[in-house]
Amino acid sequence: MSVSPLAPAGFPDLPVIDGVRFAAVAAGVRYAGRTDVMLAELCAGTTVAGVYTRSATRSAPVRDCQDKTGGVDMGPAAFLVNSGNSNAFTGKAGDTSVAAICDAVAGAFNIDASRVFTASTGVIGEPLKHERIVDRIGDLRDALDPAGIEDAARAIMTTDTFPKGAGAEITVDGTPVRIAGIAKGSGMIAPDMGTMLVYIFTDAAIGYRDLQGMLGQLTDRTFNTITVDSDTSTSDTLLVAATGRSGADVTGNSDFATALESVMLNLAHQVVRDGEGATKFVEIRVTGAADDADARKVAMSIANSPLVKTAIAGEDPNWGRIVMAVGKSGAEADRDTLSIRFGDILVAEEGWVSPKYLESEGADYMKRQDIVIDVDLGLADGVATVWTCDLTNRYIEINADYRS
Amino acid sequence: MSVSPLAPAGFPDLPVIDGVRFAAVAAGVRYAGRTDVMLAELCAGTTVAGVYTRSATRSAPVRDCQDKTGGVDMGPAAFLVNSGNSNAFTGKAGDTSVAAICDAVAGAFNIDASRVFTASTGVIGEPLKHERIVDRIGDLRDALDPAGIEDAARAIMTTDTFPKGAGAEITVDGTPVRIAGIAKGSGMIAPDMGTMLVYIFTDAAIGYRDLQGMLGQLTDRTFNTITVDSDTSTSDTLLVAATGRSGADVTGNSDFATALESVMLNLAHQVVRDGEGATKFVEIRVTGAADDADARKVAMSIANSPLVKTAIAGEDPNWGRIVMAVGKSGAEADRDTLSIRFGDILVAEEGWVSPKYLESEGADYMKRQDIVIDVDLGLADGVATVWTCDLTNRYIEINADYRS
Numbered sequence: 001m002s003v004s005p006l007a008p009a010g011f012p013d014l015p016v017i018d019g020v021r022f023a024a025v026a027a028g029v030r031y032a033g034r035t036d037v038m039l040a041e042l043c044a045g046t047t048v049a050g051v052y053t054r055s056a057t058r059s060a061p062v063r064d065c066q067d068k069t070g071g072v073d074m075g076p077a078a079f080l081v082n083s084g085n086s087n088a089f090t091g092k093a094g095d096t097s098v099a100a101i102c103d104a105v106a107g108a109f110n111i112d113a114s115r116v117f118t119a120s121t122g123v124i125g126e127p128l129k130h131e132r133i134v135d136r137i138g139d140l141r142d143a144l145d146p147a148g149i150e151d152a153a154r155a156i157m158t159t160d161t162f163p164k165g166a167g168a169e170i171t172v173d174g175t176p177v178r179i180a181g182i183a184k185g186s187g188m189i190a191p192d193m194g195t196m197l198v199y200i201f202t203d204a205a206i207g208y209r210d211l212q213g214m215l216g217q218l219t220d221r222t223f224n225t226i227t228v229d230s231d232t233s234t235s236d237t238l239l240v241a242a243t244g245r246s247g248a249d250v251t252g253n254s255d256f257a258t259a260l261e262s263v264m265l266n267l268a269h270q271v272v273r274d275g276e277g278a279t280k281f282v283e284i285r286v287t288g289a290a291d292d293a294d295a296r297k298v299a300m301s302i303a304n305s306p307l308v309k310t311a312i313a314g315e316d317p318n319w320g321r322i323v324m325a326v327g328k329s330g331a332e333a334d335r336d337t338l339s340i341r342f343g344d345i346l347v348a349e350e351g352w353v354s355p356k357y358l359e360s361e362g363a364d365y366m367k368r369q370d371i372v373i374d375v376d377l378g379l380a381d382g383v384a385t386v387w388t389c390d391l392t393n394r395y396i397e398i399n400a401d402y403r404s
Numbered sequence: 405m406s407v408s409p410l411a412p413a414g415f416p417d418l419p420v421i422d423g424v425r426f427a428a429v430a431a432g433v434r435y436a437g438r439t440d441v442m443l444a445e446l447c448a449g450t451t452v453a454g455v456y457t458r459s460a461t462r463s464a465p466v467r468d469c470q471d472k473t474g475g476v477d478m479g480p481a482a483f484l485v486n487s488g489n490s491n492a493f494t495g496k497a498g499d500t501s502v503a504a505i506c507d508a509v510a511g512a513f514n515i516d517a518s519r520v521f522t523a524s525t526g527v528i529g530e531p532l533k534h535e536r537i538v539d540r541i542g543d544l545r546d547a548l549d550p551a552g553i554e555d556a557a558r559a560i561m562t563t564d565t566f567p568k569g570a571g572a573e574i575t576v577d578g579t580p581v582r583i584a585g586i587a588k589g590s591g592m593i594a595p596d597m598g599t600m601l602v603y604i605f606t607d608a609a610i611g612y613r614d615l616q617g618m619l620g621q622l623t624d625r626t627f628n629t630i631t632v633d634s635d636t637s638t639s640d641t642l643l644v645a646a647t648g649r650s651g652a653d654v655t656g657n658s659d660f661a662t663a664l665e666s667v668m669l670n671l672a673h674q675v676v677r678d679g680e681g682a683t684k685f686v687e688i689r690v691t692g693a694a695d696d697a698d699a700r701k702v703a704m705s706i707a708n709s710p711l712v713k714t715a716i717a718g719e720d721p722n723w724g725r726i727v728m729a730v731g732k733s734g735a736e737a738d739r740d741t742l743s744i745r746f747g748d749i750l751v752a753e754e755g756w757v758s759p760k761y762l763e764s765e766g767a768d769y770m771k772r773q774d775i776v777i778d779v780d781l782g783l784a785d786g787v788a789t790v791w792t793c794d795l796t797n798r799y800i801e802i803n804a805d806y807r808s
Contacts, residue, residue: 057731057739089727089739091756124724125757234728306710306795307803314804320528323493324638327461335461335493352495353529391710392804393797399711400718400796 006273007162014167015178017201019043019243022148023140024155027132030084038155039140042077046243049212053236060094061118077115081156087120087128088234097130104134119237153182166266168259175248177204183267198238205244210251222264225386227303272387277394283372289382294331296384301329309391317362319347337378410677411566415554418571419582421605423447423647426552427544428559431536434488442559443544446481450647453616457640464498465522481519485560491524491532492638501534508538523641557586570670572663579652581608587671602642609648614655626668629790631707676791681798687776693786698735700788705733713795721766723751741782
């Protein structure tokens with residue numbers, strides 16, 4: 001599979017996070033010879049916060065992680081993730097698989113099982129051959145490497161065409177603090193609460209309650225603002241591990257929150273840039289709505305409209321379909337106060353196409369790879385920005401042929 | 405453009421409705437030489453009821469029809485519909501176009517303008533060259549024909565690949581009563597209240613209040629149960645004209661309601677069968693939900709999921725994606741009471757794949773043209789059935805290239 005045309009030039013140089021070591025192996029979970037299991041070992045004292053999919057049919061590992069998040073044990077911890085099989089809708093056997101993997105990691109790494117957080121991503125509804133993972137726990141232990149984050153990012157890919165990483169370094173009261181994160185996801189992307197699989201590591205010191213609160217707020221502004229295909233995964237998981245090894249306490253520190261948000265938004269954008277079949281990266285800004293909730297409704301209605309997304313794929317400046325998507329959103333809207341821009345080009349205002357608009361300018365703009373659609377509802381101060389990609393034949397090909 | 409593989413064998417023989425005459429012309433609204441305007445002339449005393457899109461950006465003709473529906477004048481009436489241009493998001497000029505057309509019909513046919521109901525379907529946001537239609541009103545008058553309904557059905561097609569008609573004949577107290585209807589639509593189909601363009605004619609006698617009440621109920625069970633692409637049109641219009649010429653009063657008559665529902669459901673199914681790029685006709689039955697509203701949420705979540713629709717296009721019995729769509733619907737659901745069937749084949753139950761299920765049987769079933777997906781939530785008595793089609797490369801091709 002060729003790499004998305006929207007991919008960054010390469011995997012970024014990420015800071016090493018003191019207290020975290022990574023390992024990855026090819027366990028043959030679904031395909032032989034493909035690196036498909038990653039483990040992150042976290043030192044004692046690490047705070048773990050998490051947000052998860054709200055799907056009513058969420059997977060066995062998601063349910064297990066939810067039970068464990070916020071626990072009081074502060075011994076060493078681990079994240080273990082496999083690709084190839086999501087262990088979702090696998091009945092009681094799914095719970096058995098999660099327990100078997102957690103117990104194996106706990107034994108091999110001398111960690112309490114309540115501190116082992118697993119995730120699985122891939123096909124839904126087929127039993128996870130967990131023994132293939134359990135058999136390789138010793139190899140994972142032998143392969144631990146503080147600089148192994150890129151291999152970890154590769155191990156969790158499914159239909160992804162590139163590994164996704166982002167990092168930040170700030171100084172808190174003269175002490176350097178580092179953040180490094182990885183993510184996977186390119187289809188079944190319409191996060192609700194958490195999203196896809198995302199793992200972020202930092203050497204900052206912060207307690208569970210503060211980190212969890214910060215994470216919830218930042219998720220709404222980052223991962224919850226993207227959509228590829230409006231389909232919400234049964235496995236969406238976002239975990240943040242703060243080892244405290246930098247010695248810098250970041251409780252209530254706005255610089256840290258800003259740095260963490262930038263890492264989260266960067267990873268979220270990379271997920272959109274790897275949207276299945278994507279050829280365009282699209283930012284949708286809505287202003288002037290009755291309130292922020294209405295602005296979000298309009299933005300998501302545009303971002304999820306197959307007719308808008310196919311028009312963008314065809315480089316057609318079809319603002320009529322944007323009007324349609326505004327109209328169906330359920331948000332308050334008035335034809336006569338609505339205005340639409342492609343980038344800086346005013347397309348429509350006062351209930352009609354702008355007299356200054358030239359179709360040729362719109363058509364030229366749509367040839368760009370990164371596109372901004374700006375909709376002002378002209379009613380009040382509600383705003384929202386979301387990101388999506390176009391809908392192409394390649395999306396159909398990938399998904400009409402996924403399991404074969 | 406080739407005809408949908410799901411199309412019926414041909415346009416049905418529809419009963420002639422006493423009191424209704426049809427005409428169609430090629431007015432060059434958008435393309436030269438394509439029949440694109442139809443008119444239905446309705447005799448004095450005809451009751452007209454209508455339901456319309458709830459889009460906040462609905463078109464000028466929809467707003468005009470809404471104002472006129474339920475008026476007290478019972479003189480002769482007319483429906484005029486053009487394809488090629490939707491006259492939506494065309495500012496004040498859109499209202500001017502509607503008024504010009506209504507006035508021209510009123511003058512030529514000696515009808516009060518308040519009894520002229522127009523509709524426009526096609527591209528959004530471009531001015532309607534209404535003078536092209538006005539110039540042909542005389543030709544429409546000269547072409548009136550009680551048997552001209554098939555030409556009328558052809559005149560309102562846009563990306564439709566076949567004209568859609570359905571009819572019924574019943575006997576009320578010994579008197580024959582006839583119903584004949586036409587519809588258009590194949591993209592931007594996720595009706596909300598009314599749907600697409602649908603015109604139904606009957607010689608039954610019934611007052612406005614009763615006909616409108618019946619129409620609202622039946623719309624929820626017919627046109628509001630279909631979706632092609634989750635995008636709601638700015639122009640959806642459904643009008644029913646009852647001329648009374650049969651002499652049979654059908655107020656409160658359940659046989660008439662049943663016959664009208666069968667015509668509406670038949671037309672709704674034809675719209676799905678002409679869904680842009682469709683190769684499969686899919687019925688989704690949900691039972692056992694907490695209530696009917698939850699059942700509908702689940703059914704529509706499945707019907708609108710791009711991942712479910714692409715799997716069907718690929719003839720992949722991917723029930724995992726159905727589980728995903730149940731989970732994201734927002735309805736109450738429990739993994740362990742959920743069961744899924746493809747036709748009569750039990751696929752999943754008790755939170756996992758059924759031990760009796762053979763993937764080969766599921767794969768054979770998915771090769772059919774008409775597919776039934778049955779989901780029982782196992783919670784209570786809520787039920788819903790909706791209809792949709794698959795999502796194919798052809799949908800992308802049609803919509804990435806619509807305006808060129």
